[in-house]
Amino acid sequence: MRIVHTPQELGEPYGAGPPRAVVPTMGALHEGHAANIRAARALLPPGGQVIVTVYVNPLQFGAGEDFDRYPRTLQADARVAEAAGADVIFAPSDALMYPSGEPLVRLSAGPMGEPLEGATRPGHFDGMLTVVAKLLHLTAPRYAMFGEKDAQQVALVRRMVADLNFPVEIVAVPTVREEDGLALSSRNRYLNAAERRTALALSRALFAARDRLSAEAALADRAAAGRAPFGDRAQALAALHEERASADAAALAAATAVRTGSAASARAAAHTVLTEAAGLNPPLDLDYLALVDPATFREVPDTHTGEAIMAVAAKVGTTRLIDNTRLTLGAPR
Ligand SMILES: Nc1ncnc2c1ncn2[C@@H]1O[C@H](COP(=O)(O)OP(=O)(O)OP(=O)(O)O)[C@@H](O)[C@H]1O
Numbered sequence: 001m002r003i004v005h006t007p008q009e010l011g012e013p014y015g016a017g018p019p020r021a022v023v024p025t026m027g028a029l030h031e032g033h034a035a036n037i038r039a040a041r042a043l044l045p046p047g048g049q050v051i052v053t054v055y056v057n058p059l060q061f062g063a064g065e066d067f068d069r070y071p072r073t074l075q076a077d078a079r080v081a082e083a084a085g086a087d088v089i090f091a092p093s094d095a096l097m098y099p100s101g102e103p104l105v106r107l108s109a110g111p112m113g114e115p116l117e118g119a120t121r122p123g124h125f126d127g128m129l130t131v132v133a134k135l136l137h138l139t140a141p142r143y144a145m146f147g148e149k150d151a152q153q154v155a156l157v158r159r160m161v162a163d164l165n166f167p168v169e170i171v172a173v174p175t176v177r178e179e180d181g182l183a184l185s186s187r188n189r190y191l192n193a194a195e196r197r198t199a200l201a202l203s204r205a206l207f208a209a210r211d212r213l214s215a216e217a218a219l220a221d222r223a224a225a226g227r228a229p230f231g232d233r234a235q236a237l238a239a240l241h242e243e244r245a246s247a248d249a250a251a252l253a254a255a256t257a258v259r260t261g262s263a264a265s266a267r268a269a270a271h272t273v274l275t276e277a278a279g280l281n282p283p284l285d286l287d288y289l290a291l292v293d294p295a296t297f298r299e300v301p302d303t304h305t306g307e308a309i310m311a312v313a314a315k316v317g318t319t320r321l322i323d324n325t326r327l328t329l330g331a332p333r
Pocket residue numbers: 024025026027031032033035036145146147148149150173174175176177183184185186187188
């Protein structure tokens with residue numbers, strides 16, 4: 001495996017050589033990145049080239065964010081990339097990426113870039129799309145891999161290549177998690193042990209929403225099959241092994257108005273976990289919990305049925321983390 005710094009060193013330019021798959025990263029590689037690299041390898045025919053880009057893009061960081069302290073670990077990254085099956089790391093310089101300094105012309109993410117990450121990090125997605133466009137020009141891949149952990153990012157990249165006719169297929173890779181559920185992230189290395197315990201609330205909130213929906217669906221199926229109903233709603237969810245049921249049984253018992261499989265139900269389950277984590281030491285400082293339409297990243301109404309993305313962002317100490325999961329909201333029963 002080679003580390004190169006210019007597009008010329010990548011070999012045949014602009015699609016003339018064997019097909020390429022690119023994995024754009026900011027380095028500090030972990031198993032999540034490795035999954036992207038393995039997925040890239042699996043897509044290519046023999047002789048194809050897997051390129052991992054490593055570039056900490058100043059344009060997508062706001063003032064006061066962690067650009068300066070972001071981990072830069074190129075030699076260790078090379079070992080992870082090679083073990084996962086990459087052929088080359090492309091680590092461009094600032095001078096190559098931004099030859100005239102801060103670019104006067106840049107891409108605009110538009111309305112899908114405004115909520116959630118876009119609201120907390122103004123300009124982040126314009127900077128991200130601008131660098132991704134440049135990396136795609138420089139590497140000329142057939143495929144480009146992006147993690148579902150950054151759900152709004154991959155949705156925006158898909159729109160960019162569709163709206164601007166980029167000749168590349170965007171491939172989304174499922175989120176890799178630690179055994180206890182924490183989504184792998186380069187920023188996890190900022191966490192001490194106590195902060196890491198608090199940070200677990202992000203994934204636990206998402207799982208609580210998912211479990212609530214599946215417990216409610218099972219409950220409705222049971223009723224539809226004519227089997228005896230449980231004593232009350234809380235008892236029913238507990239019997240169906242919903243993780244949170246015992247902790248918020250009272251709230252559930254009172255929540256008779258909550259429709260089976262509804263957005264409100266999912267939001268309530270997640271908020272129970274996040275509220276509890278706000279009282280931990282150190283506390284979880286919630287930025288947002290959102291249940292959004294995957295096509296717009298706008299909040300879905302309580303009447304929404306079908307696919308939705310539940311996304312969460314929070315700070316623990318000085319570290320800001322994000323996570324998300326896909327949920328299917330049921331029709332009213
Ligand atoms: N746990 C994960 N599973 C799968 N893909 C991931 C995971 N974490 C990051 N990725 C993907 O790897 C690519 C590069 O991400 P990046 O280098 O920013 O790493 P990161 O771990 O997300 O870091 P950060 O801490 O900055 O969020 C992105 O497409 C991202 O979605």
